[in-house]
Amino acid sequence: MLSLISAPYGFGAVELTEPSYDYLGQELSYFFEPEGPPLSLSEAMAARHSGQFQSHHSRVLHLGSAPKPHWVYLPLHNADDKALRRTLEIGPAWIDQMNVYLLHGQQVLQAFYAGDAKPRQQRPVPNQGYLFVLDVPPGNSGLYVRFENIGSHPLVVRLLEETQQRTVAKWISFIDGAQLGYLLALIAFNLMLYSGLRDPNTLNYSVFLFIYVLLYLLSSSYINEWFWPDSNHFGILMLLVAVAWSSLHFARHFLDIPALYPRLNSLLKWGANAFMALSVLLSLSGFYVAGMRLTFIALIIYPVVMVVLGGLCLSRGLLAARYFLAASAFGLLGTATTNLALWNVLPFNTLTFNAMKIGVLLEATLLALALAYQMRQHQVARLQAEHMARTDPLTGLFNRRAFFDVSDSLWSTAMRNHRPLSVILLDIDHFKQINDQHGHATGDLVLIALSKLLQQTARHGDICVRWGGEEFLLLLPETHDVQAAHLAERLREQVERLKPAGLSITVSLGVAERGNHYSLDSLINDADQRLYSAKDAGRNQVCHQACVTCSDELGQAL
Ligand SMILES: Nc1nc2c(ncn2[C@@H]2O[C@H](COP(=O)(O)OP(=O)(O)OP(=O)(O)O)[C@@H](O)[C@H]2O)c(=O)[nH]1
Structure with missing residues (x-):
């Protein structure tokens, strides 16, 4: 028995005078305990010397998802003539229980009891695992570690010199x-x-x-x-x-x-x-x-x-x-x-x-x-x-809903500051005939061309709206009736020249200024009446407050 215990440690031992960050799985050998009470250190040593420990060939020792209690042996060699201090690092952090023994000859130099299962045992260092400071004497020594764990624990073992340990930490x-x-x-x-x-x-x-x-x-x-x-x-x-x-x-x-x-x-x-x-x-x-x-x-x-x-x-x-x-x-x-x-x-x-x-x-x-x-x-x-909720899908102009969202503030500002504000209502003449004679798609092209013209002609700050089927509205802040009437006349002339889809079209327009109107609705109503006056007067014309050609009573009076 004694001769077994004193068998040489040297073969395949980790040389401590050559510090390295390497994982030492390949230098480890292991042994599963038989069923029964836990083995003592000397029983484990005897098992190793009788050749029951198995060698291992990779850097991590992984013995299954729920391995039985087992022993691990690591041979050490110190070629120096004085003891060397090394930190033994054993990961991972969730090992339940481990007993670590440093042996020189048959003498136990150091023993540690660690794990996270028992309150008074040495606890792991966060994310590094368990650390044990070993003072390894010159010559051959050996480490025996007994592990007990519920569940998987891949074993990662290193021996670090002091500065290496500080660097790792x-x-x-x-x-x-x-x-x-x-x-x-x-x-x-x-x-x-x-x-x-x-x-x-x-x-x-x-x-x-x-x-x-x-x-x-x-x-x-x-x-x-x-x-x-x-x-x-x-x-x-x-x-x-x-x-x-x-x-x-x-x-x-x-x-x-x-x-x-x-x-x-x-x-x-x-x-x-x-x-x-x-x-x-x-x-x-x-x-x-x-x-x-x-x-x-x-x-x-x-x-x-x-x-x-x-x-x-x-x-x-x-x-x-x-x-x-x-x-x-x-x-x-x-x-x-x-x-x-x-x-x-x-x-x-x-x-x-x-x-x-x-x-x-x-x-x-x-x-x-x-x-x-x-x-x-x-x-x-x-x-x-x-x-989409605010825009007319065919022409891309504002729809009525969007108009009421934006027009409120323009109307209030004009009222508060007593500033001019005008409206032009525009309707394509005999549009039904265009649809009937050339088809709905051509009618759509006419509407698109006209809306583009309106957008190009309107100033920045004016609001163009598709008011209904073939009816459009322009809201013109800071614009008097006369200026609006000029714009309307210009539009009428441009439409005559437009020739959308190769067709000649005309429009009728009604113009009204804020003046004494108490609400935007009433202003639009006024413009609407003038639009119909323009239609009644023969179409392709503008009717405004000073209008003499249209049938608007007010215009005639002027
Ligand atoms: N192509 C096309 N036609 C539309 C659209 N919306 C409305 N219309 C058509 O516009 C025409 C309007 O006809 P009316 O209200 O009789 O007016 P009009 O023929 O222009 O006659 P006046 O306004 O009196 O000159 C109807 O035939 C509608 O079907 C549209 O989005 N696309």
Whole structure:
């Protein structure tokens, strides 16, 4: 037994005089404990010396989704003539229990008891894992670590020299600060948008991101003391379930799935609720591993569902789905890359290890862009609807509704400041004949040509309105009756020369000035009467206050 214990450590040992940031998975060997009471250190040592420890060939040790208690051995060598201080880093942060022994010969030099399952054990350092300061004597030494954990824990082990450890800690603080600051800024901004715009998508997005931030903080061991201090796994599981649920909730509403795919929507909604309830129930009733497995299955399915939903909605012409699809694809890619690296399918390096974080940042950014794009689309649609409600579709001129919106203030200003304001009403002569003889489409062309002429002739500030079928109104601020009559006469002459669709047309016009009118309606009425006077007088003429050719009584009197 003694000879077994004193067997050499040297073969394949980590050389401590050559500090490196490398992960040491390839130098590790491991051994699953048989059923029964936990093995003691000397039993584990005996198992190693009898060749029961298996060697390992990748940088991360991943022993399945719920491995049994096991031992890990790491041989060390110090070629220096004095003891070297190294920080042993063991991640991730959510290991329940581990016993670490540093041995030199058969002598235990240091022992540590760590994990997040028992209150008085050494706790992990946020986002780095468990840190143990080792003073390794010259020559060969060895590290034995016993792990016990409910659920998956890919094991990432490094030995860092003091300055390396400080560098790692600095970069972790910097990257975590930047990442969390960015996500919190997105959450705050979207909550502000929600408080102003009441768009439920911005709220759903903020809730989803906030749960993700909580999950990140909890799984990296930042906030274990505040939430579920003695049941970290339960907290992580609940937040995983909540992240999955809230992301699907956001996706369903953002992509308008209830309207586009009502049946699929019900399926997703009830499926997500049932899965959430089942996971929580299983975990609460002691079937934690089953609950966890269910959650992990869902976590694989959810991102795929997102991508499929994005694709479906894009095929239905929902443009904001482009951003959504890209966001989901990045999220899926990041999560898949990190998981495949942890399972040693992809090479494990800083990029693949952090791919999930990068994916989430890209996903959050693209979803924020998707929301912005959707809001812009809603705004454009609203403006278009408003524009259409105010505009005559054939001629592009204001319709009556828009006229009353804008004319009120012009009328009030003119009244208050005693300023002139005139109205011209214009009607195409015998327009019915044009329609009857040349067809409705030709009639439309005539109307379009005439409205263009009106727009070109009117000054900036004048208002052109399609008043009815073939009737137009011009509201002319700062214009006296005589000036309006001149404009009307000019228009009449231009129409004669216009020849729209090759046809000769004429118009009759009635002009009225604000004068003693008490309301805009009465002013328009006056112009209308003069228009009909112009028609009665033989058409193709202007009738105004000083009119002598038309049959207007007032004009005749003048
Ligand atoms: N092409 C076309 N015709 C229209 C439109 N709106 C109204 N009309 C036609 O305009 C004609 C107006 O006819 P009437 O009210 O009898 O007037 P008119 O033939 O111009 O006769 P007077 O006004 O007395 O000279 C009708 O035939 C309507 O169908 C339109 O948007 N497009």
